[in-house]
Amino acid sequence: MISLKDMSSPSSMFAAYASMSASIVLFKTMFNQLVPHPVQRYILSTIRCFFKPRSSLLTFIIEEKNGMAPNLIYDASEIYLCTKISPDAERLKISQSPKEKNLTVKFVESEKIIDTFEGFELHWRFVHEESQASRQTDGDNTNHSWKPDKRFFELSFQKKHKSTVLDAYLPFVLNKAKKIKEEKKVVKLHTLAYSPSYSGSCIWDSLDLQHPSTFDTLALDPDLKKAIIADLDRFVERKEFYRRVGKAWKRGYLLYGPPGTGKSSLIAAMANYLRFDVYDLQLGNLRHDSDLRKLLLGTANKSILVIEDVDCTVDLPDRQTKSSGDGNGRKRDVQLTLSGLLNFIDGLWSSCGDERIIIFTTNHKEKLDPALLRPGRMDMHIHMSFCTTHGFKLLASNYLGIHSHWLFGQIEDLILTTEVTPAEVAEELMKSNDADVSLEGLLKLLKRKRIESQETKGESDEIEIPEAKRLKTEETENKINANGKLLE
Numbered sequence: 001m002i003s004l005k006d007m008s009s010p011s012s013m014f015a016a017y018a019s020m021s022a023s024i025v026l027f028k029t030m031f032n033q034l035v036p037h038p039v040q041r042y043i044l045s046t047i048r049c050f051f052k053p054r055s056s057l058l059t060f061i062i063e064e065k066n067g068m069a070p071n072l073i074y075d076a077s078e079i080y081l082c083t084k085i086s087p088d089a090e091r092l093k094i095s096q097s098p099k100e101k102n103l104t105v106k107f108v109e110s111e112k113i114i115d116t117f118e119g120f121e122l123h124w125r126f127v128h129e130e131s132q133a134s135r136q137t138d139g140d141n142t143n144h145s146w147k148p149d150k151r152f153f154e155l156s157f158q159k160k161h162k163s164t165v166l167d168a169y170l171p172f173v174l175n176k177a178k179k180i181k182e183e184k185k186v187v188k189l190h191t192l193a194y195s196p197s198y199s200g201s202c203i204w205d206s207l208d209l210q211h212p213s214t215f216d217t218l219a220l221d222p223d224l225k226k227a228i229i230a231d232l233d234r235f236v237e238r239k240e241f242y243r244r245v246g247k248a249w250k251r252g253y254l255l256y257g258p259p260g261t262g263k264s265s266l267i268a269a270m271a272n273y274l275r276f277d278v279y280d281l282q283l284g285n286l287r288h289d290s291d292l293r294k295l296l297l298g299t300a301n302k303s304i305l306v307i308e309d310v311d312c313t314v315d316l317p318d319r320q321t322k323s324s325g326d327g328n329g330r331k332r333d334v335q336l337t338l339s340g341l342l343n344f345i346d347g348l349w350s351s352c353g354d355e356r357i358i359i360f361t362t363n364h365k366e367k368l369d370p371a372l373l374r375p376g377r378m379d380m381h382i383h384m385s386f387c388t389t390h391g392f393k394l395l396a397s398n399y400l401g402i403h404s405h406w407l408f409g410q411i412e413d414l415i416l417t418t419e420v421t422p423a424e425v426a427e428e429l430m431k432s433n434d435a436d437v438s439l440e441g442l443l444k445l446l447k448r449k450r451i452e453s454q455e456t457k458g459e460s461d462e463i464e465i466p467e468a469k470r471l472k473t474e475e476t477e478n479k480i481n482a483n484g485k486l487l488e
């Protein structure tokens with residue numbers, strides 16, 4: 001041992017230093033030889049950690065996968081951070097898959113983003129570790145292992161904000177990402193297709209719903225339009241309400257009115273407004289209640305199930321008969337019943353999913369089975385009627401971009417006294433970009449229709465005013481809706 005007293009001269013100091021160095025070398029050699037490598041690594045990392053200055057930062061690692069399953073926080077972070085890309089970003093990945101309408105922007109390695117939340121900063125870093133093949137030799141055996149690609153985000157912030165990040169910031173990111181996803185969602189139309197691989201039974205086939213109809217383009221009584229939008233808004237916001245009262249989270253609408261009054265357009269407008277997929281269930285293609293059940297169970301949440309022309313697409317037998325004619329006098333082996341459909345929709349199907357809307361349409365409400373009309377079955381009955389003067393003005397503005405014209409007066413007078421559908425008006429307005437030509441065409445059509453209706457009714461000297469009648473019926477209808485059906 002060398003004591004401090006011995007280090008009084010340079011030569012003794014040198015001797016002491018040399019002896020210390022020799023001891024360190026000896027210690028290192030023995031440490032390397034005697035202590036197994038994993039233990040060495042553990043000891044060194046513990047010592048390093050002990051002497052490392054304490055950081056005031058905390059970093060969350062958000063990996064792409066949670067075992068085999070996707071990590072929802074990673075997915076949400078990726079979507080959210082795309083809205084936060086700095087204008088200085090130099091490299092980004094852009095892609096588009098054949099089935100998608102929108103481009104996807106992704107980060108390249110080491111992209112850094114600074115976000116602020118409740119007045120503090122959060123530093124995001126994207127890390128992509130590329131896949132690697134590694135070779136390990138263990139005695140005579142050589143193992144080849146494959147480390148797959150690893151992607152993750154590092155989220156760093158001051159430690160004191162840990163609970164705010166966990167309880168408020170990350171839920172905020174999840175929520176924001178959900179909204180962005182909903183906005184980008186391409187609404188799909190699912191229709192029935194025969195599948196030879198499923199022994200000829202029907203399966204859902206989907207394509208993008210490209211129906212451009214929206215509530216802005218729909219010629220509909222303004223109050224009724226407002227009531228429908230308010231009803232949809234209330235429906236999607238009331239998750240907790242439905243849970244509390246123990247009701248399945250579904251809503252039913254019955255749309256009725258003559259052909260060409262916009263029933264299908266209203267369905268498309270609803271789907272575009274809510275960004276819900278549409279399932280078009282053509283009952284005529286089905287034979288058994290069991291097929292129907294299978295298909296209904298194959299529908300997703302946040303969707304609209306549509307059964308068009310429920311009075312005539314299929315000759316649904318009543319509760320006793322289990323077969324129906326095919327129109328040629330022959331009997332077709334159909335075991336599809338209206339009660340089967342309704343029971344399943346009200347019962348099992350709606351309790352298996354969330355945010356389901358079901359819409360029946362018909363041209364003849366009076367022909368419907370009373371089971372469909374009974375209170376509580378369809379929440380709102382919506383009467384789609386002939387074109388009104390308000391509807392005409394909206395269509396003229398949509399199709400021709402005009403809000404007034406010297407022919408408007410005559411056309412509006414005739415619309416008040418003639419039964420013309422929005423589809424017929426729209427067709428005339430589409431015939432030319434020249435407003436004079438289109439409006440004159442419409443005027444001719446209205447005059448012709450009025451003469452025809454007077455001839456069939458034999459009322460040459462007395463003009464009936466269907467519009468006034470219509471307004472009266474609509475008024476009563478809307479009152480019923482507002483009192484009985486609209487409000488839960």
Ligand SMILES: Nc1ncnc2c1ncn2[C@@H]1O[C@H](COP(=O)(O)OP(=O)(O)OP(=O)(O)O)[C@@H](O)[C@H]1O
Pocket residue numbers: 217218219220257258259260261262263264265266363384422423424426
């Ligand atoms: N209320 C409306 N507002 C705007 N356009 C409409 C309206 N009604 C009909 N149209 C136009 O007419 C076309 C046909 O209308 P739609 O298919 O919606 O009628 P429908 O009531 O479903 O008819 P059907 O009973 O024959 O199924 C639409 O594509 C649209 O261009």
Ligand SMILES: [Mg+2]
Pocket residue numbers: 263264265308
């Ligand atoms: Mg239709």
